[in-house]
Amino acid sequence: MAAATRVLARNWRGSYTVPAAGLYPHQWSWDSAFIAIGLRHISPRRAQQELDTIFSAQWADGRLPQIVFNPRLDVHYSPGAAFWRSERIPGSPPVPTSGLIQPPNHALAVLLVHQADPEASARRRFLPRAYERLLAWHGYLADRRTDPSGLVHVLHPWESGMDNSPYWDAPLAAIGETFRGDIPRPDLDHADASHRPSNAEYGKYLYLAARYRDHDCDDRDAGYPFVLEDPAVNALYARSEWALGRIAELLGNDPAPHADRAHALTEALETLWAPELGCYVARDVVSGELQPYRTVSGLAPLLIPDLPHTDELLTMLESEHFGLGQAALVPSHDLTAPTFDSSRYWRGPSWFNTAWLIAEALHERGFHDEARSLASQMADLGLEHDFPEYVDPISGEPRGTLRFSWTAALSLDLYE
Ligand code: 2M8
Numbered sequence: 001m002a003a004a005t006r007v008l009a010r011n012w013r014g015s016y017t018v019p020a021a022g023l024y025p026h027q028w029s030w031d032s033a034f035i036a037i038g039l040r041h042i043s044p045r046r047a048q049q050e051l052d053t054i055f056s057a058q059w060a061d062g063r064l065p066q067i068v069f070n071p072r073l074d075v076h077y078s079p080g081a082a083f084w085r086s087e088r089i090p091g092s093p094p095v096p097t098s099g100l101i102q103p104p105n106h107a108l109a110v111l112l113v114h115q116a117d118p119e120a121s122a123r124r125r126f127l128p129r130a131y132e133r134l135l136a137w138h139g140y141l142a143d144r145r146t147d148p149s150g151l152v153h154v155l156h157p158w159e160s161g162m163d164n165s166p167y168w169d170a171p172l173a174a175i176g177e178t179f180r181g182d183i184p185r186p187d188l189d190h191a192d193a194s195h196r197p198s199n200a201e202y203g204k205y206l207y208l209a210a211r212y213r214d215h216d217c218d219d220r221d222a223g224y225p226f227v228l229e230d231p232a233v234n235a236l237y238a239r240s241e242w243a244l245g246r247i248a249e250l251l252g253n254d255p256a257p258h259a260d261r262a263h264a265l266t267e268a269l270e271t272l273w274a275p276e277l278g279c280y281v282a283r284d285v286v287s288g289e290l291q292p293y294r295t296v297s298g299l300a301p302l303l304i305p306d307l308p309h310t311d312e313l314l315t316m317l318e319s320e321h322f323g324l325g326q327a328a329l330v331p332s333h334d335l336t337a338p339t340f341d342s343s344r345y346w347r348g349p350s351w352f353n354t355a356w357l358i359a360e361a362l363h364e365r366g367f368h369d370e371a372r373s374l375a376s377q378m379a380d381l382g383l384e385h386d387f388p389e390y391v392d393p394i395s396g397e398p399r400g401t402l403r404f405s406w407t408a409a410l411s412l413d414l415y416e
Pocket of ligand 1: 028160
């Protein structure tokens, strides 16, 4: 507990927590929600502040930005504030941000942070304030990002939080273009190149980001070349609608619209079910093709109550593809796939945030032993390796950077 608390203190910047001191020197949206979930055990007030800070960077259209930049550290991360120039874009907030989004885990975090200390929450009027922000955020997803299928889409691999997942290989390859300018890689000063996405992938990332920026981050432009429906993004959205319903109830409002939305998303997720793989997959909206890979994103719908494929997903989790109980945590990609890479970012390594989500889902479904064993593995691996960003699922060795905030925060959550 003390070691995790120290990491969070070291990465605290007065009103938010950076994911890691060198590699990620700004505030990231879904990181902050995961961090707040752990922070609530040390200081509910700091956890509220973490979320308030990300909410204060909300755009006029309701989007919560992927990154809120500290402009003084712009050369240390790419692409930064000078790339996005968000201040020129109508509806952007007074602080510099990226125009993209990240997965919507915020309502889940707000509910847990509130419940950790309802009195402190009431004193600071945290819940009503957060509720307004969450309504606008979910409204943005419903109005600007929802497809005729009923699912929300991402317009960039970064929006999924799982940057180089194999899901994106074919859709990125189908885009003939790449970024023509310089491709700075300050990330390689802080992590081994073999643990990070490739230069070719960064060329595509920057091309797509620049294109979105140059269209003023306007979602009504129909011509984006990368439009993908991701299972984890939609599962977190559904799960967050359930949380928002509970928040509405606590504030004396009607929870029914949130339950309806969560049900509609669960039903729409059916279009991403791949029976031959035994899990959910992503769909490329441009080509219409399902992306035939088993990834941890495809297991994330376990987070939703009343899911039709729960048994199949549990079987998949325990199979040789994800090796629950055998592998370290939960691999980000199928251990048996030719595309599996035990070190490279979201193509195989096990991450602590996804392990936490799966542990939560197992716990809620009554698999208490399995949930506890995953939780204690997280705590042990975190402590043993100084809270790594991710680990090799076979050896358990640390990968990426160390003293990573959500690893520390979520390990703390599990000490309870
Ligand atoms: C990673 O993504 C950023 C871009 O957002 C990057 O590669 O520079 C991902 O692991 C993402 O899920 C995470 O939120 C972010 C910061 O920890 O790093």
